[in-house]
Structures are given as structure tokens and as C-alpha cells.
Amino acid sequence: MPTKPAVLFVCVHNAGRSQMAAGYLTHLSQGAIEVRSAGSLPGDQVNPAAVAAMAEVGIDISHASPTVLTTDAVEVSDLVITMGCGDACPILPGKRYLDWDLDDPAGQDIDAVRPIRDEIRTRIEELLAELAPSAPLKLLQQRRSIVRASENIRETVRARYAAAAILAAVGEHEQARATETSCCGPTPISTTDPHARVVFGAEPYEPAAAEGAPDVAIAASLGCGVPTAVADLHPGDVVLDLGSGAGADVLISAHRVNPGGRAIGLDMTEEMLSLARANAAAAGVDNVEFLHGYLEAVPLPDDSIDVVISNCVLNLAADKAVVLAEAARVLRPGGRLAFSDVVAEDGMDAATKADMAAWTGCIAGALTITEFSLALTAAGFTDVEIRPTHRVHRHAQAAIIRAIR
Numbered sequence: 508m509p510t511k512p513a514v515l516f517v518c519v520h521n522a523g524r525s526q527m528a529a530g531y532l533t534h535l536s537q538g539a540i541e542v543r544s545a546g547s548l549p550g551d552q553v554n555p556a557a558v559a560a561m562a563e564v565g566i567d568i569s570h571a572s573p574t575v576l577t578t579d580a581v582e583v584s585d586l587v588i589t590m591g592c593g594d595a596c597p598i599l600p601g602k603r604y605l606d607w608d609l610d611d612p613a614g615q616d617i618d619a620v621r622p623i624r625d626e627i628r629t630r631i632e633e634l635l636a637e638l639a640p641s642a643p644l645k646l647l648q649q650r651r652s653i654v655r656a657s658e659n660i661r662e663t664v665r666a667r668y669a670a671a672a673i674l675a676a677v678g679e680h681e682q683a684r685a686t687e688t689s690c691c692g693p694t695p696i697s698t699t700d701p702h703a704r705v706v707f708g709a710e711p712y713e714p715a716a717a718e719g720a721p722d723v724a725i726a727a728s729l730g731c732g733v734p735t736a737v738a739d740l741h742p743g744d745v746v747l748d749l750g751s752g753a754g755a756d757v758l759i760s761a762h763r764v765n766p767g768g769r770a771i772g773l774d775m776t777e778e779m780l781s782l783a784r785a786n787a788a789a790a791g792v793d794n795v796e797f798l799h800g801y802l803e804a805v806p807l808p809d810d811s812i813d814v815v816i817s818n819c820v821l822n823l824a825a826d827k828a829v830v831l832a833e834a835a836r837v838l839r840p841g842g843r844l845a846f847s848d849v850v851a852e853d854g855m856d857a858a859t860k861a862d863m864a865a866w867t868g869c870i871a872g873a874l875t876i877t878e879f880s881l882a883l884t885a886a887g888f889t890d891v892e893i894r895p896t897h898r899v900h901r902h903a904q905a906a907i908i909r910a911i912r
């Protein structure tokens with residue numbers, strides 16, 4: 508069996524360029540190439556701006572650490588690609604050497620690192636076409652199956668919320684909520700906190716916090732918090748609610764942003780949109796709009812929204828990075844994100860993960876606080892704050908999530 512080609516990337520600190528190149532080649536070659544990286548004078552850690560830039564394209568190099576360049580590493584490689592290690596790189600006979608002239612990301616912010624990352628990707632793709640031309644096909648197949656999986660998840664979720672909307676429309680709110688939580692695994696979702704207070708749906712809405720929404724809209728809530736309570740809304744703001752359901756948070760927002768502002772609800776479930784529009788008509792509110800569409804492809808222009816809110820919806824999405832990127836895209840610079848959602852605990856053991864997987868089997872899964880924070884940062888958000896509010900599962904809590912675009 509022919510052996511795999513081995514490639515070694517070398518720069519001075521092994522903290523930026525060579526780590527990004529190794530990350531790309533490892534990801535794109537899908538095991539067809541043996542990849543190493545090293546530095547002639549290794550730094551203490553990988554440059555955080557390089558980690559963040561790679562996270563934006565879905566490649567995690569956060570666990571990599573700078574490694575010292577040795578003659579052995581050169582010895583076992585077929586191709587050595589230098590990026591400015593100068594004379595410090597050992598030149599051994601029989602090895603192929605390339606020198607890539609790339610800017611050094613050391614000390615630069617993410618805006619400066621992105622073009623370096625993109626240039627590296629172009630070079631890696633050329634290299635791959637030469638060394639392992641069929642490797643990217645594997646990746647394409649994987650992507651197709653991820654897309655198919657997310658379509659399945661979306662359809663399962665849509666059918667469940669269509670049923671919940673039909674029940675809510677005839678006042679069967681308990682049954683509607685049961686539809687939401689019934690498919691869960693051996694440790695079902697808890698709708699009460701340790702003091703037996705109901706913490707899902709309508710209950711968390713104090714009368715003052717619910718101003719603007721009629722009782723029927725509040726009663727049909729399927730959320731896990733009150734995002735409008737922490738969204739800091741002002742008259743004139745344009746608010747978007749992702750996965751707006753029966754519309755309670757949209758109507759509350761519309762009331763708060765008056766005069767001059769408006770609130771938009773986005774949902775994929777027609778039955779929910781009908782219920783929300785009926786609730787808006789009952790409330791006599793006219794600065795609201797309910798749009799049909801997907802969180803993954805928000806049908807609104809760039810920079811058009813002041814505040815994006817959402818109540819217990821991101822955990823339903825298969826590809827959370829895409830949804831957060833869409834939230835960032837539609838928000839104007841300086842715009843705010845305020846979500847209520849479920850967060851899972853970090854560092855679970857295998858048995859717990861299996862239990863969580865069963866629990867989230869019907870809802871695609873909750874992010875841990877660390878994952879949520881990384882995903883928000885990767886989507887371009889700053890000032891990330893994730894504050895757990897109450898426990899909903901042995902290993903998951905509801906939380907308030909805030910960030911600035």
C-alpha cells in the first residue's frame with residue numbers, strides 16, 4: 508500500500524501561519540496526508556486571533572500547541588513548507604522544500620488575520636490538488652449528509668410545533684407544551700425549578716414584563732425565559748425575534764419600541780405564524796410583522812436590525828453556527844443579541860453525554876456555555892454574557908445569553 512505523503516509546516520513561533528496551514532490541510536485532506544507543524548522558536552500558545560479566524564471557517568485549532576522544530580520532524584516529512592524560519596530550518600537531502608511568503612499574524616487582530624487565513628486556504632487547496640486530489644470529495648459527501656440531517660431535524664421540529672400551534676389555537680396550552688417536551692429521553696425536560704415553580708412557557712412572564720401582549724399570546728408561550736426582560740429595548744428600535752412562535756415576545760417588543768420602532772417575528776411553521784398574526788390582530792398592534800422563513804437563511808437585509816431576540820429556539824437548530832452568523836449579518840454594527848435558551852454543562856462523562864443525547868434527540872441539542880460563547884465569538888459578536896437562570900435537566904440549565912455585534 509503506498510504510504511501517505513507527509514507535510515511539515517514551519518515558521519518561527521508555530522503560533523499562527525503554520526498552525527492555520529496545518530489546520531486547513533488536516534481538515535481538507537481527510538486523513539490522506541500526514542500533517543505536522545513546528546517553529547524554530549516556538550511561542551507559548553497559538554495566537555488567539557488565528558484560533559478565532561479558523562473557528563469562523565469551522566476548523567478548531569484551539570487545542571494545538573506550538574512545537575519546537577527538530578531534525579527528526581524534517582526527516583520524516585516528504586515536503587517541508589517554510590513561512591519565514593530563515594536559516595533555522597534544517598535542509599536535508601532528498602526533501603522537497605517550498606517557501607510561502609505570507610504576512611505574520613503575530614500581534615494582529617482578527618481583521619488582519621482573515622486575509623492571511625484565506626491566502627493560506629488557496630495555497631492549501633493547490634497543494635491538495637497535487638498531493639491528494641480525491642480527498643476533498645470525502646468532505647463534500649460529509650457536508651451533503653450534514654445538510655440532509657439538518658433538513659430532517661428541521662422537518663421533525665416543524666411538525667412538532669405545527670401540532671403545538673393547533674392545540675394552542677383551541678386553548679389546549681398544557682397539551683401544546685406536552686407536545687414540546689414529550690419526545691424527550693429517559694431524563695425528561697423539567698418545566699419546574701427545584702422550588703416547584705413553573706419555569707417554562709407562560710409562567711415566567713410577570714404582568715409588567717408581559718405588557719403589550721394579550722393573555723392568549725402569553726398563554727401560548729413555549730419559551731424558557733423572558734428575553735425582552737434583558738434586551739434593553741428603546742423607542743425606535745427594530746427588533747427581530749428568531750423562532751417567534753405564537754408571538755408573545757414580538758408583541759411585548761412592539762410595545763416597548765413604540766413610538767417609531769417595530770418588531771418582526773420569523774418562524775418556519777405556518778400554523779405558528781397564523782396564531783401569531785391572530786394574536787397581533789387581537790391586540791390591535793400594527794408595528795409588527797410575522798415573516799415565514801428559516802433561522803438559517805433570514806429573509807432580511809444586512810445591518811437592518813437593532814436587536815435580535817429569541818426564546819428557546821437555538822437549541823432546536825442543527826447548525827447553530829449558521830444561525831448565529833445570520834443573526835450577526837442582519838444586526839447593524841453595535842446591535843444587540845438577547846436570547847433565552849437551554850445550555851448544557853461542560854465536561855460531561857460518557858454516560859451523561861448519552862443521557863443528554865437521548866434528551867436532546869428530538870431537539871438537535873443544546874450547546875455548552877463554552878461552545879455557545881465560542882460560537883458567538885466566531886460569528887463576530889463581542890461582550891458575550893451567558894448567565895444561567897434555572898435548572899431544566901440534571902445536566903442543563905436555562906440561561907440568558909447576551910452579546911454585541
Ligand SMILES: C[S@@+](CC[C@H](N)C(=O)[O-])C[C@H]1O[C@@H](n2cnc3c(N)ncnc32)[C@H](O)[C@@H]1O
Nearest residue numbers: 668728729730750751752774775776801802818
Ligand atoms: C420552542 S418554540 C418557541 C416559540 C417562541 N419563541 C416562544 O417563546 O413561545 C420554537 C419555535 O421556533 C420555530 N423554529 C424552530 N426551528 C426553526 C428554524 N430552523 N427556522 C425557523 N423557525 C424555527 C418553531 O416553529 C417554533 O415556533
